[in-house]
Amino acid sequence: MLQAATDDSLWFALPGQPLWLFALSSVVLAPVAEELFFRGLVLHAWLREYGRWVALIGSSALFGLVHYGLFPLEGLLPELPWLAIPAAAGMLLGFLALRTGSLVAPLAAHATANFVNLLVALALGPQA
Numbered sequence: 001m002l003q004a005a006t007d008d009s010l011w012f013a014l015p016g017q018p019l020w021l022f023a024l025s026s027v028v029l030a031p032v033a034e035e036l037f038f039r040g041l042v043l044h045a046w047l048r049e050y051g052r053w054v055a056l057i058g059s060s061a062l063f064g065l066v067h068y069g070l071f072p073l074e075g076l077l078p079e080l081p082w083l084a085i086p087a088a089a090g091m092l093l094g095f096l097a098l099r100t101g102s103l104v105a106p107l108a109a110h111a112t113a114n115f116v117n118l119l120v121a122l123a124l125g126p127q128a
Contacts, residue, residue, distance in 0.1 A: 023118060026114050026118055027111050027114050028111065031107055031110035031111040031114060032107060034063070034110065035093070035097075035103050035106050035107045035110055036103070038059055038062065038063050038090065038093070038094075039059070039094060039097040039103055039106050040097075040103055042058075042059045042062060043055050043056070043059040043094050043097060043098075046058050046059060047098075052098070055094075056091060056094045056095070057091070059090060059094055060087045060090035060091040060094055061087055061090075063087060063090030063093075064083050064084065064085075064086040064087025064088075064089075064090055065087075066086075067086035068082060068083045068086065089110075089113065092109070093106040093109060093110055094106070096109060
């Protein structure tokens with residue numbers, strides 16, 4: 001299971017990418033990098049500059065837009081619900097960061113969500 005897939009079992013990853021590398025990057029590296037950027041840098045910079053709500057909404061919208069760009073979707077208006085999902089997740093992660101005063105809780109939540117998404121994607125298999 002930790003070897004490179006030669007079939008469509010990793011339809012959501014790069015062809016030939018080992019599962020362990022994809023899991024490491026999506027469950028560990030991406031959450032660390034994204035939390036450092038979106039909650040550590042953007043949220044706190046905007047918090048100082050614009051206040052709590054603008055910082056939360058703005059950093060969450062930016063988080064949603066970045067993740068929206070990663071999906072193969074066409075046309076923004078009909079796909080707004082897909083944009084709202086990562087934006088809402090960004091809002092929750094932002095609340096966790098502000099409430100705890102640390103990036104540990106949002107990082108753990110982000111990594112857990114990515115892990116669950118990975119398990120669901122593996123369980124569902126290739127999309128027809």
